[in-house]
Amino acid sequence: MHTRHTIADNIQQRVNDMSWVIKSKATNIDRLLLEESLFFTGNGYLGVRGNLEESSPSDMPSIRGTYINGFYDDVPISYGEKLHGFPDTQQKQLNMIDAQSIDIIVGVGDQQETLSLWNGTVLDYERSLHMDKGFTERRIHWKSSYGHELRVTFKRLASQAYQSLFLQHIELESLSGPIPVTVQSRVNGHVENHIDQSDPRVGHGHAKRVHIKDVTLTDDYKSVVKVKTYASNLTATARSHINVDAVDHQTTYHVDEHHVTTTIAFTLDGQSTIEKRTYFSDSRQTALSKKEQHALDQLPASYFFRKQAEDMANFWSHADIQIGGDTKLQEGIRFNLYHLFQSAGRDGQSNIAAKGLSGEGYEGHYFWDTEIYMLPFFTMTQPDIAKQLLLYRYSILDAARNRAREMGHSKGALFPWRTISGSECSSFFPAGSAQYHISADIAYSFVQYYLATNDTDFMVRYGGEVLVETARLWLDTGHFASDGSFRIDAVTGPDEYTCIVNNNYYTNAMAKFNLTWAVKAINLMKRKAPEHWHKLQAEQDVTTAEVDDFLLAAENMYLPVDDTLKINPQDDTFLNKGVWDIAETPKEQFPLLLHYHPLTLYRYQVCKQADTVLAHFLLEDEQSEDVMKHSYLYYEQVTTFDSSLSFCVFSMMAARLGDLDKAYNYFIDTVRMDLDNTHGNTKDGLHMANMGGTWLAIVAGFAGMRIKESGLHFRPQLPTQWNGYAFPLHYQGRQLHIELNGTDFVVTMAEGEPVNMSVWDTTYKLSPGQPVQVCLT
């Protein structure tokens, strides 16, 4: 026990040196645009970009946005040539109602000036993201052109406990005696989405998709704005109130067709606070009732900040990763986990958009990013949220069945490549609908969740049905060739620079897993919950012959190895193509997708991201160490890393194959990708999958964690750059603490049933109060 404590203390000491707060003093417009994403405020339901409360110049680039997770409109898709099965419409996550605006006007008459970064003199400015407490803050020390000097602190939070609530709290302090102040606060329903014609990763049409249903000042002086979508018939409502604690203030209200504006005039003498509470709700969700809102209104702002801090403390106690030896990395990791938590839907009706709730890139769509890159973090640290994310997939299973029919499959479910409400939103099918692997990815995640939680009830109620329906898709998509092998043609794997291929290794391997586990799930259901099995069998007409074919297809799945290169070919013809000269390609030509026609890319051995290598991470027991190693080295050479989904995979597999330097270097690329805007498009939102990848790169990479049918596995290693690392883990109802310090790997469990686990292929029994300590030298 002594040793363990030393490790913990050791790490703790360094952790104390590290900041839980991200700070920025930047006031240039490009950085401010970027920080709208970096400093966004969310709680899985609400997301509010880090826009400024105060007015800014009209030509300042800004994406002003407030989002509700899964609040969308259906918009038509136009095609030059529309073929059968191309979706007619797609969903688009909407910018909804803007309640952020609060202008502070200082002085009177011709000495009046609005506080902003562009007026008067900014004596000091700092923005902070308090990841430990769950709020953001901006401090301005400002002097007007007419000599009024004051300090203003803007704080804002999206409440974790009360998901409707967006709270803004402003502290003012006069530094030049009594100052006449006029506060002007707005709630604005006249909003649009951001569009960019030039970037395929951003929406480029249908900016305006809500119209205003109601703009009212209620009898109790609440500003209410209600909007309705053009086509999906969803409504969203903001109910807002602003208050100043100054004595003798005068409040006036103005309602026009778009806004409710509240104007409060008072004299700032010493300190005052302004507080604005906005409750958002929408027609899909049971929002806080007015009564509940009223009850909350009785509570002081401090209550919500305290509650938020408690909720965040609880989150971190299950999630925080501690790194010994690098403050910048520590900051980056926490930043990533924080935003994952802010973005994950937890109502079973929503999920995690590619950009979370931080921006409008990829139009708020949910991709495979969730299952393969983000879900492991939730499964292993917040299984309740993981469960809700999987329930969302279950909720769109019927839509996936419909999509399979549209795509010509008589049975089974094909999950959409990108969606909000369940139907396919991909209008470019070669790098969209053709990515059939998403169905296997979702199946894989149900299995991972089951293995990590042992939640049999969930598996028999939901997982089994998903596994069976996706397995059927593979049976219908593939075919048994004359040599008996089962082959899957005309799909696209994860690598979007190589589309519509035959026998993509990743897809085939994942389909094999899917088919195998469909049978296992059926057997589990038969054993544990035959009533669920009989119901599924009857409703979906599942035959014994079909189940036999699942196994036959899985056992005969075509997974070739190239004898010369000793690698898994990415697909049937990948290795026959010419090799793209990445080294000779000018830097400004990356990402290639923005500079080359897809056909040009398809013509070469060039990968946007990990594909076969990712399959090796997810299914390491399918291939020998040798094949995985050769594959890694081969594909690394032909991968551009244009996709943010790539670094973490290469990091994990480098660690898996023993190259810690590479693992470390790729990890570095994941951990501060958004903080340092290394992909140049963080303004459109954070790269959520990469954020999940950071967690994976440590837990599944350096610590080598795998969840398999055989249990919990570790292959811990320590990059030379670090002294150690530590993280909590949830495993089958147990709370574990994992630490590595130098050569000592220690796993502790506070309570729960003993459980076996393996460290570097040696099995250990872990019991409460009896840490397993393994010396790695």
Place this chain on the structure above:
Amino acid sequence: MHTRHTIADNIQQRVNDMSWVIKSKATNIDRLLLEESLFFTGNGYLGVRGNLEESSPSDMPSIRGTYINGFYDDVPISYGEKLHGFPDTQQKQLNMIDAQSIDIIVGVGDQQETLSLWNGTVLDYERSLHMDKGFTERRIHWKSSYGHELRVTFKRLASQAYQSLFLQHIELESLSGPIPVTVQSRVNGHVENHIDQSDPRVGHGHAKRVHIKDVTLTDDYKSVVKVKTYASNLTATARSHINVDAVDHQTTYHVDEHHVTTTIAFTLDGQSTIEKRTYFSDSRQTALSKKEQHALDQLPASYFFRKQAEDMANFWSHADIQIGGDTKLQEGIRFNLYHLFQSAGRDGQSNIAAKGLSGEGYEGHYFWDTEIYMLPFFTMTQPDIAKQLLLYRYSILDAARNRAREMGHSKGALFPWRTISGSECSSFFPAGSAQYHISADIAYSFVQYYLATNDTDFMVRYGGEVLVETARLWLDTGHFASDGSFRIDAVTGPDEYTCIVNNNYYTNAMAKFNLTWAVKAINLMKRKAPEHWHKLQAEQDVTTAEVDDFLLAAENMYLPVDDTLKINPQDDTFLNKGVWDIAETPKEQFPLLLHYHPLTLYRYQVCKQADTVLAHFLLEDEQSEDVMKHSYLYYEQVTTFDSSLSFCVFSMMAARLGDLDKAYNYFIDTVRMDLDNTHGNTKDGLHMANMGGTWLAIVAGFAGMRIKESGLHFRPQLPTQWNGYAFPLHYQGRQLHIELNGTDFVVTMAEGEPVNMSVWDTTYKLSPGQPVQVCLT
């Protein structure tokens, strides 16, 4: 000589039994819609659909259209996800100005009625297409509800000699004494294009693309309407005049913002004629000057009908194919050749749209259809038109160079898959831009034209440059593999049910031809016109190493044979896929493209059309008879013939391989495809490529004609269903006449230098007045 005359007489006798006139008595609305295409009137510049002069019920389905070849607007293309190199705009052939309308109102006061198929009593009705004379005609014997009985004959022609002129000529005969008649004629600039949201083969957006610039009645009572396109800034003008030869007629004019209406009242006593002349011109073309128009106005209508008959006689003397033994087929063949002639642009600025000038299907775009299916007819019968069609391709060579750059090629020219003015109009690249073979198809046609005409001047001025620039494309697209073979990846062959593949046999074989002939053309230029070669070399920076590589790539082109099946695989992985069960697919599911997502089709061995088999037709010396035969039988089984481009190819190759019954049956499918509307979409326009295919199926199919570097070849055969066939042929400045009667194959030449030719691989010398006669038994 005796024998030959017997054959000719023999055939002539049957020909005399056959009609040069297509007749129809149909008045049902579906058939009338169809006949708008079948009875269209064109001259290569103008195309006027066979709409009715008289008003029809407003709910009657009709596509009312008047087109100028290559008169287009640029319209934006929308994409759900737009990637690099996707075209921003496409061209769209426009419906322009409608001058067809002429109402004949019979009676006065409350006994007035407009002559139409839906009013009064139609006592007799017949429509005729006079293919020998070059005009269409509609005869109506009609009695009004108030007892006025008359015969009216509408005739119309688009003048071959005066391409601006559209002439309508109406003969009226009273059968019930003097009849008060009011003629109302309109020229209408308020027109739109037809759209159909549900059919990808028809335009589905941007119906209205012209606005009216001018509507005037001139001092000399000409109705002038001028329209301008929205974006391309082209203008088109119609200058029209209507006249009645009756005495005491009263004419009034009405001009509004959209129309000029001319109203003529007179008493029909006995016979009268009405004549409407409309001159169309557009801003791209030197139209007839007003002076020229005025001179033509002095000529009677009969002059134009006579001149048209002369021009058509001249056409037929070089083009007519005579079949002994089947009137329906004879009718079909002439119908097809007639419409080819009506549709082919002959100004070097325009080409032949997929639907010719008969309708709006495929938006008036020019495809590879011209080169591979239609050009052979013109090359071998009307080389002057063929030359103009090739000059059009030369005119867009710079656009093809630009397209190659957009597609990432540093050198060379990539011709657009579909275009009017030269830029790529395909918005679905897997079955569009990816069809790189069109560049080789164009190159192939320049070579065919050269071999057929011996027009060295054209080759050195234009052909050489096209061949070099397209050869460069192949060098840049393909690569030398480690085994030294030259491979071309990520292209789509002719078969649009199998997209984006590696080493499509057709593409590789055609590219080989292209590369080989680039070198031959260079050598020809060096020898015959070094100044052209030096100019090309200097302007395009053609290096010796590059030319060496053309040969190296050609010699090492990868053209595999599957050892087991003894066929050329369509591409690298085609044969590994599952085979689509065509027999088990319900009839109503064809064409498959309207009922299955492209991915589903890509997943199977299923072809929309001839692909490898077409390569074997075009390049028969690349493979052994055995491989061609096995390939034919194999691909025939997996081809749906959903494309109208398929039948003629299978017919020709069946003939080539000795299966005359199959050849005949496929021929039958080509010859009356539009007349019998077997594809169900002739309303949108005629299938021009198939029409060219009819000619090919006889000349290159049954007569087995090939033009090679080694000269003119025949492998004549006679289907058992026929007694014989005969056709004229142009070869290197000589006019040949080819006949097959029973077992005697006879080739005659009236004048010119003697020339060698081969019949069934035996060489014969053909001299003027000395027919070659070969007994085929």
